[in-house]
Amino acid sequence: MSNESIENKFKIFSLNGNVPLAEKIAEVCGVSLGKSTVKHFSDGEIAINIEETVRGYDVYLVQSTNDPVNDNYMELLIMIDAMKRASAKTVNVVLPYYGYARQDRTAKPHEPITAKLIANLLTDAGANRILTLDLHTVQVQGFFDIPVDNLFTMPLFAHYYRKRGMVGEDYVVVSPKNSGVTRARSLAEYLDTTIAIVDEEEADNPETGYVIGDVKGKTCIMVDDILNTGIVFVEASKTLMKEGAKEVVACASHGLLSTPAKELLDQTEIKDICVTDSVSVPEERHPDKLSIISCGELLGLGVKRIYNNQSVSPLFTMEPKNYE
Structure with a gap:
């Protein structure tokens, strides 16, 4: 489908969460971002104005819900309401980072399941x-009663490390916590390596960690979904070096980089830290x-496939050079 026909059928709008990524997504789709204004009043209220027609259009709203999480979510909810009232045909939300996703269960008595609450609100x-x-x-995904397409970053990281020749038996993919084994195994399959896990004997004392797997003399590639304060990576790297890792x-996937991430990570022996631009920091x-590395092409192609009623499943496993 030509870019001209796409322009006549759908529009992409960005909120304040991650404008640079929204611009990349729009570029992949061959359109310009829709015109709108988002104002924050002194008392914290948010006002939104859509400055062009969306009547009958399939609209895509790009918003990352990192810090300030609650402001970004309110912007998104108000924009969805504005689009519905402006007679948009469909309102599709592009969430490069889903804030509150970690609150997906009641780990302790009387806790909320906030990830489900957010799904209901959207x-x-x-x-x-x-x-x-x-x-x-x-x-x-099961918290929603509407379609949810969850794309993966492991092909992006696989492409990043393959270009650097980081494949084979001299490398090992490491999950810095025992809950991330599936993610580590996925990346290891791309890079043809083994996997290892950094486990903690005591949850409140990361210095008691030990390694399950062989890392001696190998370059370890730690992988996680969220890099927040950096403490998990820092302590895991100490354990890996103690167990004989080469480097x-x-x-x-999501580099939140909250305080004191920079200070902690700058003092570690970790040689390189790679994140996507799913959040703007x-x-x-x-x-x-x-x-x-950018996830703009991946998400942009996801938007194009959804609009054209094509399957998005090829994007689950393909490296960037194989997208088209």
């Missing part, structure tokens, strides 16, 4: 479909060893 506001990236747990690199919070 659906009740009027969203028709969700396109997201590397949910904390894939089961969160350690790390990657994470000020440069002053970037660790010195940070590399950023």
Whole structure:
């Protein structure tokens, strides 16, 4: 389908969460971002104005829900409502990072399941479909009663490491916690390596960690979905080096880089830290060893496939060079 016909059928709008990524997604789709304004009043209220017609259009709203999480979610909910009232044909939400996804169960008595609450809010506001990236747990898809497409970042990281020749028996993919084994195994299959796990004997004392698997003399590639304060990576890297690892690199789908991530990661022996641009973080919070790869093409192609009623499943496993 030509870009001209696409322009006549759907529009992409960005909120404040991650404008640079929204621009990349729009570029992949061959359109310009729709015109709108998002204002925050002094008392915290949010006002949104759509500055072009959306009547009869399939609309895609791009919003990452990282810090400030609650403001970003309110922007998104208000924009969904605005689009419905402006007679958009469908309202599709592109969530590169799904805030509150970690609160997906009652780990302790009387806790909320906030990931489910967010799913209800998005659906009740009027969203028709969700396109997201590397949910904390894939089961969160089941919290929605509308279609959810959850794309994966492991092919992006596989492409990143393959270009650097980091494949084969001299490398090992490591999950820095025992809950991330599935993710580590997925990346290891791309890189033709073994896997290892850093386990903690005491949950409140990461210094008691030990390694399940062989890392001696190998370069360890740690992989996680969320890089928040960096403590998990820092302590896991110490354990890996203690167990004889040659060197350690790390990657994470969503680089939240909350305080004190930069300070901690700049002091570690981790040689390279790779994240996607699923969230937008000020440069002053970037660790010195940070590399950023874009998920814009992946999400853009996801938008195009959804609009054209094509399967998105080829995007689950293909590396960037094989997308088209």
